[in-house]
Amino acid sequence: MTFTLAFDVYGTLIDTRGVLGNLKEIVGSRANVFMETWRAKQLEYSFRRAAMRQHVDFSQCTKDAMEYSALLHNTPLTEEDKMYLLRAYTILPAFPEVKSALEALKLAGHRLFAFSNGSNKAIHTLLSHAKILALFDGMVSVEDVQIFKPSHEVYAYFNKKTNSTKETSFLISGNSFDILGAATYGMHTAWVQRSPQTIFDPWGIQPSVVIKDLTTLNAKLNLF
Ligand code: 2OP
Numbered sequence: 001m002t003f004t005l006a007f008d009v010y011g012t013l014i015d016t017r018g019v020l021g022n023l024k025e026i027v028g029s030r031a032n033v034f035m036e037t038w039r040a041k042q043l044e045y046s047f048r049r050a051a052m053r054q055h056v057d058f059s060q061c062t063k064d065a066m067e068y069s070a071l072l073h074n075t076p077l078t079e080e081d082k083m084y085l086l087r088a089y090t091i092l093p094a095f096p097e098v099k100s101a102l103e104a105l106k107l108a109g110h111r112l113f114a115f116s117n118g119s120n121k122a123i124h125t126l127l128s129h130a131k132i133l134a135l136f137d138g139m140v141s142v143e144d145v146q147i148f149k150p151s152h153e154v155y156a157y158f159n160k161k162t163n164s165t166k167e168t169s170f171l172i173s174g175n176s177f178d179i180l181g182a183a184t185y186g187m188h189t190a191w192v193q194r195s196p197q198t199i200f201d202p203w204g205i206q207p208s209v210v211i212k213d214l215t216t217l218n219a220k221l222n223l224f
Contacts, residue, residue: 001224002109003188004164006140006155007102008173009116010092011039012192014126018092022085027075034069041065043177046117046148055146058117062089090122094130095194101214102135108218114139115158115171117148138162150181159187170208172217176201183207188224190217 010016016039023031042065049055063086070077077085106112113136116123120141127133138161142148145157159165171182174192176199183189183205191200191207192214200207209220 001221002111003221003224004111004113004162004169005105006113006115006158006162006169006171006182006187007136008171008175008178009114009118009123009126010175012172012174013094013098013114013132014092014130015095016089016092019085019088022088026077026081026085027073030073030075034073034075037069037072038062038065041068043175047177050148050151053147055148057119057122057143058148059086059089059119059122061117062086090125091129092126094132095213097213097215098130099132099135101217102132104218105214105221106135108221110218110221111137111162111164113137113158113162116140117142119143150177150184152181152185155182155185155187170221172214174198179207180205190220 007013020031020035023034027034042061045061045064066085102112114123114127118141120139120143123139123141140158140161142154145153147153159169166186170188170190172190173179174194179189179191180203188208190209190211193210194213211217211220
C-alpha cells in the first residue's frame with residue numbers, strides 16, 4: 001500500500017542544531033544551553049498562541065524565543081547578532097540521510113509532502129537551500145489555517161489539502177507533541193527517535209512505528 005506522507009520539517013527533515021556554529025561565534029561556551037532554551041521556548045510560544053488563538057508567523061515565535069534565551073542566559077545580542085542568527089535559521093541543513101531516504105520513498109510510489117508550522121515561504125526557502133524541494137509533491141503550512149500544531153485543525157487541513165484520509169496518511173515527526181497531535185486526530189504516525197536519550201511523552205499513546213532515522217521508513221510502511 002502507498003501512503004500520503006506528511007513530513008514535519010524542523011527537527012525531522014531539517015536539523016535545528018544547525019544554528020549551533022553561528023551561536024558559538026556570538027555567545028561562545030553558552031551556545032548549547034542558549035540553543036536548547038531557544039528551541040524549547042519557540043515551541044512553547046507556538047503552543048501558547050494556539051491555546052490563545054493569537055496566531056503569528058512561526059518566525060515570530062523563533063525571534064521571541066531567541067530574545068528570551070538571550071535574557072535568560074544573560075547573553076545580550078546586538079541587532080546585527082539577531083539578524084545573523086535569524087538568517088541562519090532560514091537556511092538550516094537537512095539531516096544527512098534525508099535526501100536519499102526521500103528518493104527511495106518516492107520511487108516506492110508514496111506521495112511526499114512537507115508539513116510545518118513554518119510559513120509557506122519559510123518551508124520553501126529551507127527545502128530549496130537543502131536541495132530537497134523537488135522531491136516533494138507539495139507543501140502544507142499551518143499558515144493557511146492560522147493555528148499551530150498539535151491542534152487537530154492542522155491535521156484535518158493536511159488531509160483536505162492533499163486529498164488524503166486519516167487511513168491513507170502518515171505523519172512523520174521527530175517531535176512527540178506532533179506525533180501525539182496526529183495520533184489523537186487519527187492519522188498513522190512514525191516517530192523519528194534520532195537519539196536513544198530522546199523520551200516519548202508517557203501519555204499511554206504509542207506511535208504506529210518508531211524509526212532511528214528516515215532510512216528504514218520505507219520498509220516499515222511496507223508492513224502496513
Ligand atoms: C514543524 O516543523 C515546529 O517541527 C515543527 O512544524
